[in-house]
Amino acid sequence: MLDRKVKIKEIRDLGAGNHLLVITSPEQARLVRPGQFVMLKCVEDTGGNPLLRRPFTIFNIHRNARSGKPAGLELLVKEAGAGTRRLVMARPGQVLDCLGPQGQGFHLPPDLSSRVATACLVAGGVGIAPLLLLAESLLALRIRPILFYGGATAADLVLRESFERLGIDIIYCTEDASHGERGLVTGPLEQFLRIHPRKDTRLYACGPWGMMRGVHELAVGYELQCEVSLEARMGCGLGACLGCVVASEASEGRSYPLVCQDGPVMNSRLVRWDIAPI
Amino acid sequence: MLDRKVKIKEIRDLGAGNHLLVITSPEQARLVRPGQFVMLKCVEDTGGNPLLRRPFTIFNIHRNARSGKPAGLELLVKEAGAGTRRLVMARPGQVLDCLGPQGQGFHLPPDLSSRVATACLVAGGVGIAPLLLLAESLLALRIRPILFYGGATAADLVLRESFERLGIDIIYCTEDASHGERGLVTGPLEQFLRIHPRKDTRLYACGPWGMMRGVHELAVGYELQCEVSLEARMGCGLGACLGCVVASEASEGRSYPLVCQDGPVMNSRLVRWDIAPI
Amino acid sequence: MKPTSTDKAPLRGPRLGVEIAGVRFKNPVLTASGTFGYGLEFAPYLDLNAIGGIVVKGLSMKPIAGNPPPRVYETASGMLNAIGWQNIGAAAFVAEKLPGLANYDTRVIVNIVGFELDEYLEVARFLNDCPGVHALELNISCPNVGKGGFHFNKDPRDTHKITAEVRRASPRLPLWVKLSPNVTDIREFARAAEEAGADALSVINTLVGMAIDVHSRRPRLRFRTGGLSGPAIKPVALRMVWEACQAVRIPVIGIGGIATAEDALEFLIAGARAVQVGTANFYEPAVSERIALGLGEYCRAHRIDDIHEIIGSLRDYE
Amino acid sequence: MKPTSTDKAPLRGPRLGVEIAGVRFKNPVLTASGTFGYGLEFAPYLDLNAIGGIVVKGLSMKPIAGNPPPRVYETASGMLNAIGWQNIGAAAFVAEKLPGLANYDTRVIVNIVGFELDEYLEVARFLNDCPGVHALELNISCPNVGKGGFHFNKDPRDTHKITAEVRRASPRLPLWVKLSPNVTDIREFARAAEEAGADALSVINTLVGMAIDVHSRRPRLRFRTGGLSGPAIKPVALRMVWEACQAVRIPVIGIGGIATAEDALEFLIAGARAVQVGTANFYEPAVSERIALGLGEYCRAHRIDDIHEIIGSLRDYE
Numbered sequence A, B: 001m002l003d004r005k006v007k008i009k010e011i012r013d014l015g016a017g018n019h020l021l022v023i024t025s026p027e028q029a030r031l032v033r034p035g036q037f038v039m040l041k042c043v044e045d046t047g048g049n050p051l052l053r054r055p056f057t058i059f060n061i062h063r064n065a066r067s068g069k070p071a072g073l074e075l076l077v078k079e080a081g082a083g084t085r086r087l088v089m090a091r092p093g094q095v096l097d098c099l100g101p102q103g104q105g106f107h108l109p110p111d112l113s114s115r116v117a118t119a120c121l122v123a124g125g126v127g128i129a130p131l132l133l134l135a136e137s138l139l140a141l142r143i144r145p146i147l148f149y150g151g152a153t154a155a156d157l158v159l160r161e162s163f164e165r166l167g168i169d170i171i172y173c174t175e176d177a178s179h180g181e182r183g184l185v186t187g188p189l190e191q192f193l194r195i196h197p198r199k200d201t202r203l204y205a206c207g208p209w210g211m212m213r214g215v216h217e218l219a220v221g222y223e224l225q226c227e228v229s230l231e232a233r234m235g236c237g238l239g240a241c242l243g244c245v246v247a248s249e250a251s252e253g254r255s256y257p258l259v260c261q262d263g264p265v266m267n268s269r270l271v272r273w274d275i276a277p278i
Numbered sequence C, D: 001m002k003p004t005s006t007d008k009a010p011l012r013g014p015r016l017g018v019e020i021a022g023v024r025f026k027n028p029v030l031t032a033s034g035t036f037g038y039g040l041e042f043a044p045y046l047d048l049n050a051i052g053g054i055v056v057k058g059l060s061m062k063p064i065a066g067n068p069p070p071r072v073y074e075t076a077s078g079m080l081n082a083i084g085w086q087n088i089g090a091a092a093f094v095a096e097k098l099p100g101l102a103n104y105d106t107r108v109i110v111n112i113v114g115f116e117l118d119e120y121l122e123v124a125r126f127l128n129d130c131p132g133v134h135a136l137e138l139n140i141s142c143p144n145v146g147k148g149g150f151h152f153n154k155d156p157r158d159t160h161k162i163t164a165e166v167r168r169a170s171p172r173l174p175l176w177v178k179l180s181p182n183v184t185d186i187r188e189f190a191r192a193a194e195e196a197g198a199d200a201l202s203v204i205n206t207l208v209g210m211a212i213d214v215h216s217r218r219p220r221l222r223f224r225t226g227g228l229s230g231p232a233i234k235p236v237a238l239r240m241v242w243e244a245c246q247a248v249r250i251p252v253i254g255i256g257g258i259a260t261a262e263d264a265l266e267f268l269i270a271g272a273r274a275v276q277v278g279t280a281n282f283y284e285p286a287v288s289e290r291i292a293l294g295l296g297e298y299c300r301a302h303r304i305d306d307i308h309e310i311i312g313s314l315r316d317y318e
Ligand SMILES: Cc1cc2nc3c(=O)[nH]c(=O)nc-3n(C[C@H](O)[C@H](O)[C@H](O)COP(=O)(O)OP(=O)(O)OC[C@H]3O[C@@H](n4cnc5c(N)ncnc54)[C@H](O)[C@@H]3O)c2cc1C
Pocket: A037, A050, A054, A055, A056, A057, A058, A075, A076, A077, A078, A079, A080, A081, A082, A083, A084, A085, A126, A129, A230, A231, A232, A233, A234, A259, A264, A278
């Protein structure tokens, strides 16, 4: 809801194209809810290429070392094309246009623990981004998070320390078995659900479309609720262009909710998984 | 004639938007003749904005401090718009696409001193760029250069030391009288020509169109030869786009010579001064 | 009420107001349909009172769901879109959005769309009676729907017909006709709309374009083609605005790639009475306010008292 | 002689050769008329043997002086030009340039221009007898001359007429017709040219655009309008190539904003038999060679043996 010029405080190369981008913006940091995102571009690119801002989930709130007060945002940026390349090649001190926090985050009513005991957080690669703030909120609500974190190879499993520090259960898996179990993350998830057939488990997923679809199908199979954090190409990130839709099972007239406004987090049952939005 | 990826060695801010850009490129440096230019852009801008390369006169040959051998090029870049801004904001180490040296330089046959005793070099602002190498060549040919150097204000008279070091006569003038005489550079030039009415004087001018036109008119009035270093918007800098023409008095079919190939230095009498090329 | 040089100049600087078909705009900077939502989405980012007007997203009588995704794709200095006229319908707009817009001192123009002529007439009739709507903009040029719409901009006779009919259906409201750039000669369409009673022309809508993912070998948009907008199209838009201005006497509103005050000035100098800012709103939500301010600065710097001194002031080389 | 999958694959990798009207090109990467001079200008910067062909600057029978400057202006991801057909004339080309080009193992296509039909016919007749010319490209679409030329691309009947006449005037040479994008429906022009005997279509020439200096209030080009080229127009070009490919059976050569192997692949996937690289030559003189290499790399990475597997392979969403 705020459009601010913000300074880059730090950029940390995490390997495999991933970078942690820390920006200074106390005002925006104070407003963040888990699952929200910002729209970013370098100020000097205005009118140039890339033309449009790019969406990034807020990975963490950066806090003042002494006061502990919100001082900025931590973002996880994976190089995917020209837009992300510009951002990860920027240097500390450089100024970004930053719009946000935008969108609906995860559904976290104060009484959630009366319905949910265990939360399975499922991430693929940079899909990990919304899950740290979510895990912290769940812990605060006294719901037990378990993280299922998959990637093609060990290098894709970034920022593991942040989660390990929370002391939660984590199941890693990689397609090449370089870290954790071999295979897709839906494998261990299904195993877990089979062994713990409890209705007070809830699923939260973020990652590639196919992975989220798999988690959704498990949710349907095990009759569990599931929230997914969606991606779509965005023109504006603020509800104006109608470019970022996802096809939905919902009733007529709302068959194309906006990822930037109605999402990015949505109930997986509202999504039409046969129509990928990218 | 060479297209090379070159590194920026140094960028020196000279004030008033002017910068001295030093690039490493021994191969290109060895080929330079006074009055030639290069076409530049930052490699990472390829396909972005600015799209086209920008032309810059070779101000000086950068020499290896110990061996004295050509090591690179020194360019004077004045910020004028988006393209020059990108260049002056670049940092040492950054890589540029550099095409050149391009074009016809000044006409400097070995026997020039048999016809020319005094050379009036007339510069307006960054129009000073081609005149250092010219002055050095003239001195080597034992022709006496006198520099008439004008600008709006003192800050526009950049790199004066380079000329003062040569020990040649220099007449400065500024419109606000902040350095040297008050007024346009054509004033002192005319005075000089009036006082020294010799046919073995030759004029060399580079600067804004109106200034060069004025010098040309003096050349006509005093029946002297005059070479001007022209500017035109360039698409390619290598004779392919036919975009950089200047209107010419020459015979049919050659009524539009190319600044990049037939110039940038041309006999002022071949130019149609009523049709500005920019 | 075109201001003349005898008007009393406000102390604060140049007069930027313009008039189009009897409606006064405090400055010539409007936002383009489909790029500014229903207006209120942008209230957090700029002062809506600072701009001349808002052209809202194309409305049909019944809500339209639009095209399945992907709907947008970025190209060099531009973007492709194939939204497919998704909108909440005119009745919902009037009930839910218009009251909010009424809180602002700016003009509201409603862009109207339809698959068939009758649908256009229905929504035009409906809006004719809605206070708070200051003009209609007839979108006959949207390339992103399977049928209808676009074909009214393939032959000037069709443009004439739909303009005349909508004109009759909505007698109270000034009628702007928005033209497509995907034609051989925009002047023919400009004249057809003028003859049929259009009060102003909006020039241009998007150019039809396409992009392909070379790895999946599929179009980047599910609709295959989409409308190209943004700085990339500005030269084409400016040329067409200039041509349209030569061809008709009614005001022309310039649209296409405008992102700075300089861009807006190019269109005004070419003859546009006002401009609309489109795609730039997406990456710089406050851009329209900034452009309006920039026009004032330009006038002050060039000692221009009234923006009308600029409009249509293109000079030739000596 | 379209290669089939039974052809013996050369050991060195994918087959990139294509054939257009009986003429074989070693790869589908050509350079576009007016952006590569007479070819030899680029010999210092790339290996001319590495590209499929060179389309030389538009030639008329007599030399043409062209338009007064300024002739070019940069725009967002594009450029405007109004060169005005400056060229040395066909006879000088044949005497001075063609012998040099003959030293290279690449194809030479001559783009021809004229103010009147007769001038086109004269140059077509003249070139018909010149060895070393492999095809003619009929430019009926240049927007940058006061009269002539362009009007053959405003009505498909004119396109038909000039194509048929040039076809007769130059029976030996394959005839490519280069179409303008400044039309309502390029398919009509594509069909007209095909019916009149064109062997191939070159799609597209430049879009007509304009830019204004807001300080002097003059057009940036002395000719006022100019042709827009470069990455900015790629989406429009790609859409038109795709449309033309649906409309005709003769080969289509894709042109417009191509600057990388990916760009070229988009056009091939859309159905183009070959591509021409234009404006990119100006800022990256070796780009055409790089694109030809890039096509080979793409094929290897995607295990494609023959470029024909890519041509026209656009898929739809499931
Ligand atoms: C709500 C939301 C949150 C996101 N959070 C993160 C995050 O925390 N960290 C992160 O690294 N990435 C995140 N993304 C994805 C990120 O926005 C894209 O990777 C980025 O926009 C690609 O831009 P580009 O110019 O580098 O690549 P492009 O050149 O535009 O495209 C490169 C590839 O990325 C795909 N792509 C392009 N745009 C998007 C998009 N908007 N969403 C997804 N894929 C896209 C393209 O299809 C293409 O395959 C998020 C996306 C959304 C919608």
